[in-house]
Amino acid sequence: MLLLWSVLPLIVTLWFSLRRYNLMNPSRTGFDGLGNYRYLLSDPGLGLAVWNTVLLLGSVLVITISLGTLIAILLDQEFYGRGFARVLMLAPFFVMPTVSALLWKNMMMHPDNGFLAFLMRSVGLQPIDWFAVAPLTSIIIIVSWEWLPFAVLTLLTAIQSLDAERKEAARMDGAGPIAMFRYIVWPHLGRAVAATTMIETIFILGIFAEIYVTSSGGPGFASTNLSFLIYRYVLMEYDIGGAAVAGLLAIVLANVLAFFLLRSFARNLDT
Amino acid sequence: MATVDLQQLRKSYNSTEIIKGIDLTVRDQELTVFVGPSGCGKSTLLRMIAGLEEITSGELRIDGQRVNDVPAAKRGLALVFQSYALYPHMTVAENMSFSLKLAGVRRAEREAKVMEAARILHLEPLLDRKPKDLSGGQRQRVAIGRAIVRHPRVFLFDEPLSNLDAALRVRMRQELTKLHRELKATMIYVTHDQVEAMTMADRIVVLQAGVVEQVGTPMELYRSPRNLFVAGFIGSPRMNFLTATVTSVSETGMAMTLTDGTTIHAPLPASALGIGDTITLGIRPEHISLGVEGSIGAQVNLVEHLGSESYVSLQANSGEVLTVRVSGESKIDPEETVRLALDTDFLHLFDATGQRIS
Numbered sequence: 001m002l003l004l005w006s007v008l009p010l011i012v013t014l015w016f017s018l019r020r021y022n023l024m025n026p027s028r029t030g031f032d033g034l035g036n037y038r039y040l041l042s043d044p045g046l047g048l049a050v051w052n053t054v055l056l057l058g059s060v061l062v063i064t065i066s067l068g069t070l071i072a073i074l075l076d077q078e079f080y081g082r083g084f085a086r087v088l089m090l091a092p093f094f095v096m097p098t099v100s101a102l103l104w105k106n107m108m109m110h111p112d113n114g115f116l117a118f119l120m121r122s123v124g125l126q127p128i129d130w131f132a133v134a135p136l137t138s139i140i141i142i143v144s145w146e147w148l149p150f151a152v153l154t155l156l157t158a159i160q161s162l163d164a165e166r167k168e169a170a171r172m173d174g175a176g177p178i179a180m181f182r183y184i185v186w187p188h189l190g191r192a193v194a195a196t197t198m199i200e201t202i203f204i205l206g207i208f209a210e211i212y213v214t215s216s217g218g219p220g221f222a223s224t225n226l227s228f229l230i231y232r233y234v235l236m237e238y239d240i241g242g243a244a245v246a247g248l249l250a251i252v253l254a255n256v257l258a259f260f261l262l263r264s265f266a267r268n269l270d271t
Numbered sequence: 272m273a274t275v276d277l278q279q280l281r282k283s284y285n286s287t288e289i290i291k292g293i294d295l296t297v298r299d300q301e302l303t304v305f306v307g308p309s310g311c312g313k314s315t316l317l318r319m320i321a322g323l324e325e326i327t328s329g330e331l332r333i334d335g336q337r338v339n340d341v342p343a344a345k346r347g348l349a350l351v352f353q354s355y356a357l358y359p360h361m362t363v364a365e366n367m368s369f370s371l372k373l374a375g376v377r378r379a380e381r382e383a384k385v386m387e388a389a390r391i392l393h394l395e396p397l398l399d400r401k402p403k404d405l406s407g408g409q410r411q412r413v414a415i416g417r418a419i420v421r422h423p424r425v426f427l428f429d430e431p432l433s434n435l436d437a438a439l440r441v442r443m444r445q446e447l448t449k450l451h452r453e454l455k456a457t458m459i460y461v462t463h464d465q466v467e468a469m470t471m472a473d474r475i476v477v478l479q480a481g482v483v484e485q486v487g488t489p490m491e492l493y494r495s496p497r498n499l500f501v502a503g504f505i506g507s508p509r510m511n512f513l514t515a516t517v518t519s520v521s522e523t524g525m526a527m528t529l530t531d532g533t534t535i536h537a538p539l540p541a542s543a544l545g546i547g548d549t550i551t552l553g554i555r556p557e558h559i560s561l562g563v564e565g566s567i568g569a570q571v572n573l574v575e576h577l578g579s580e581s582y583v584s585l586q587a588n589s590g591e592v593l594t595v596r597v598s599g600e601s602k603i604d605p606e607e608t609v610r611l612a613l614d615t616d617f618l619h620l621f622d623a624t625g626q627r628i629s
Contacts (some may be wrong), residue, residue, distance in 0.1 A: 007436065032360075067529040163354065163356060165352045165354050165356040166356045166357075167350060168323050168350075168352070168356065169350070169356035169357075170352050170358075170369075171323070171343050171344065172322075172323075172343050172344060172349065172370075172375055173323065173344065173368050173369050173370035173373060173417075173421075174344035174345075174350070175344075175373055176487075179373055183358070183369070184358065187358075187360040188360075192358075212568070
């Protein structure tokens with residue numbers, strides 16, 4: 001039963017990937033061998049979509065974890081209104097992806113009445129049409145904004161679990177703020193960083209709503225990732241077979257990434 | 272090596288004063304123990320010396336030099352924490368050499384110092400292990416090793432043995448005393464355990480509620496506690512106390528009656544006392560003998576056999592509960608009625624305010 005539960009969708013996808021199955025052309029059925037694969041691999045959009053997926057994931061991971069660590073350290077300090085600041089920091093996580101993408105598209109990044117455009121004009125700069133000029137960068141910014149609270153939350157919890165006496169021992173040993181971070185705090189965060197990376201990877205590989213709402217994967221394939229490519233195949237070209245192949249490719253990519261992540265973390269977690 | 276001087280040292284959190292003006296000199300090469308019940312401020316005082324807590328007012332001098340505003344790392348002190356506070360991701364050797372690495376000491380010199388400390392503490396075979404692979408006693412030794420490699424002017428210990436089991440605690444106590452002799456270092460040791468204080472200290476500082484109650488060698492404190500608190504705190508089981516009224520005072524001695532009317536004569540010239548004064552009479556469990564004769568009548572509550580000796584808990588006719596030490600072979604049963612004789616050479620008298628009457 002469990003096997004069926006976990007493997008059946010994969011088998012069905014495999015089956016579709018080997019067949020001619022286009023909703024626009026239902027009479028053309030039958031076995032196609034590796035035809036879908038040949039077609040997909042020759043698609044110029046594919047390489048770009050894979051590259052965009054990896055770039056999106058990598059950038060968001062780097063931004064959320066580095067900025068998240070910094071903010072977590074700040075929020076760990078004693079200051080007036082700390083509780084309120086923490087709640088504010090976590091707020092974006094509760095906004096639905098579709099809504100936050102719309103917010104960014106219409107209120108922040110809009111070239112005419114967006115807040116960023118207003119800021120740029122007020123210092124005498126030409127506003128940028130974000131989704132036309134830098135669509136993938138824009139999506140990276142939006143997704144980072146959505147996932148930063150999660151990183152802050154896990155990292156802050158980890159920082160708080162650091163033994164106070166251990167920090168004092170390091171202080172007695174002569175560690176200043178930088179040495180303290182480098183030798184005591186960061187190694188302690190290893191586990192939390194690993195967990196954050198893993199969870200973010202799972203969700204960010206499948207980013208869809210943000211792209212659909214803002215750039216629709218364009219211009220061209222400039223902001224299309226794998227999951228959006230699958231959508232293109234299915235709903236723009238009605239090509240189930242092609243979509244199945246792209247889906248399989250997404251699974252392969254996810255597994256390759258997971259393999260490398262797990263291997264490097266397994267080493268880290270040894271301590 | 273070094274001396275540490277505390278002059279009117281005070282510490283307040285908001286409006287609560289925790290340390291209430293402490294004057295104290297920790298002498299060179301001595302092992303000084305701060306002892307007191309929990310919450311007495313002994314750990315806070317140690318952390319103020321270490322530089323982990325700010326000093327609200329007063330002056331702290333190490334070797335005559337004022338260090339109130341010198342950061343913790345620059346005071347030349349090393350602190351061994353109760354939880355050891357080892358760095359879990361570093362090996363034993365890295366733990367011990369961390370401070371040297373931060374200070375920019377060259378690798379060869381670092382290794383030499385770590386090897387030397389490892390030799391003293393018998394840690395050589397463990398240098399490449401991580402803390403999680405060590406036993407409690409070994410971790411304790413690594414924490415001490417981390418202090419030794421820095422060649423500090425003063426070693427500070429914050430209840431270092433309280434996380435160990437009883438047998439290991441006794442062994443580490445002896446090892447620490449030996450280490451103190453070997454290193455000839457000035458050490459300040461904080462504990463709530465008066466047994467540790469008695470067995471290890473060159474001098475004991477008894478603290479209560481942020482105030483020094485008495486400073487002295489273990490035997491000085493045992494023989495002539497300055498007040499009721501020290502008398503009750505030092506010694507195990509604790510000293511017995513009886514309330515009494517003075518009935519006569521002379522050049523050579525005095526007499527008093529207990530609450531049940533028993534008269535006790537003591538060879539103590541107590542000129543400060545007048546007839547009718549209420550005093551507290553203190554006597555340690557080993558200075559009471561139990562038998563068919565004696566001035567005080569009592570009933571046995573409980574007998575605790577330790578093997579070589581037994582402690583008998585009794586209810587005196589005057590109402591107070593007393594503890595008496597007897598030989599382990601004595602046959603005494605609960606509910607038995609006995610007579611107690613006090614060895615009056617070892618009586619301690621305290622006036623109504625709890626101060627010792629010499």
